[in-house]
Amino acid sequence: MLVNATAMLQAAVKGHYGIAAFNTNDLEWTRSILLAAEELQAPVIIQCTAGAASWQQGFKVVKDVVEDLVDYMNITVPVAMHLDHGSYEDCFKAIDAGFTSIMYDGSHEPTFEMNLERTAEIVKLCHGKGISVEAEVGGIGGVEDGVASSGELADPDECKAIADLGVDFLACGIGNIHGLYPDDWAGLSMDRLAEIKAKTGDLPLVLHGGTGIPTAMVQEAIDNGIAKINVNTDLQVAMAKATWDFVDSGEAKKGKNYDPRKLLKPGFDAIVARAKELIVDFGCDGKGWA
Numbered sequence: 001m002l003v004n005a006t007a008m009l010q011a012a013v014k015g016h017y018g019i020a021a022f023n024t025n026d027l028e029w030t031r032s033i034l035l036a037a038e039e040l041q042a043p044v045i046i047q048c049t050a051g052a053a054s055w056q057q058g059f060k061v062v063k064d065v066v067e068d069l070v071d072y073m074n075i076t077v078p079v080a081m082h083l084d085h086g087s088y089e090d091c092f093k094a095i096d097a098g099f100t101s102i103m104y105d106g107s108h109e110p111t112f113e114m115n116l117e118r119t120a121e122i123v124k125l126c127h128g129k130g131i132s133v134e135a136e137v138g139g140i141g142g143v144e145d146g147v148a149s150s151g152e153l154a155d156p157d158e159c160k161a162i163a164d165l166g167v168d169f170l171a172c173g174i175g176n177i178h179g180l181y182p183d184d185w186a187g188l189s190m191d192r193l194a195e196i197k198a199k200t201g202d203l204p205l206v207l208h209g210g211t212g213i214p215t216a217m218v219q220e221a222i223d224n225g226i227a228k229i230n231v232n233t234d235l236q237v238a239m240a241k242a243t244w245d246f247v248d249s250g251e252a253k254k255g256k257n258y259d260p261r262k263l264l265k266p267g268f269d270a271i272v273a274r275a276k277e278l279i280v281d282f283g284c285d286g287k288g289w290a
């Protein structure tokens with residue numbers, strides 16, 4: 001059974017650990033994440049952007065695959081099915097498809113007031129259905145957005161205004177960036193995190209762009225209120241590297257290794273291994289029922 005993400009994230013805030021939120025791209029990706037979480041008895045959030053959902057033929061397919069695998073694999077740890085960076089319109093589609101958790105990313109709306117209005121509407125709708133809600137203040141930097149060496153810093157007062165709408169967890173820029181970090185990246189701003197935390201209390205905070213931040217820096221952020229760490233690129237790179245190695249070694253062309261179950265196995269094994277490392281780094285191993 002899928003759960004919403006509220007209880008697991010509140011427990012993470014209390015226990016000073018972080019929940020890994022991994023993006024999925026297909027059935028094998030979901031299976032690999034679930035294998036890692038179950039083996040380490042870690043609660044986990046499986047998330048999907050609208051783009052990745054479209055690739056998988058829609059939100060309903062994504063949610064059904066996650067739900068059916070949880071059932072078929074006898075997964076015992078809490079699993080949430082979360083929409084990552086949903087537009088206003090995406091939110092309604094994911095809710096209809098049965099997602100148990102929603103991120104409404106209103107940071108791209110023309111005004112902060114519109115972000116507030118729409119977040120309030122989504123919170124009301126979702127809470128009536130037992131769905132948890134993540135909102136975003138400011139933007140998260142990203143190489144694709146043309147932002148170079150430092151990510152954006154969210155305004156603490158805007159964070160408080162969004163928090164007061166009753167959102168369950170909040171994404172706020174503290175210098176983090178989507179994708180891979182440039183060599184001259186300035187690092188996370190623990191000062192800004194503390195300022196946001198001072199205004200938002202026990203609300204679980206979300207760190208986007210969890211790929212390539214030094215482990216000690218992530219752990220310091222977790223100690224200071226980060227409860228959910230979004231990881232997408234990291235698993236993609238792990239999968240790609242293992243696949244490239246398999247091809248480069250010549251093994252991929254031997255025997256019946258054209259069989260996709262064999263050709264793609266090293267890549268998916270790498271996802272399991274890397275997901276387990278991250279779960280341990282974030283301290284959520286063994287917290288399945290914390």
Ligand SMILES: [Zn+2]
Binds near residue numbers: 085230
């Ligand atoms: Zn993000």
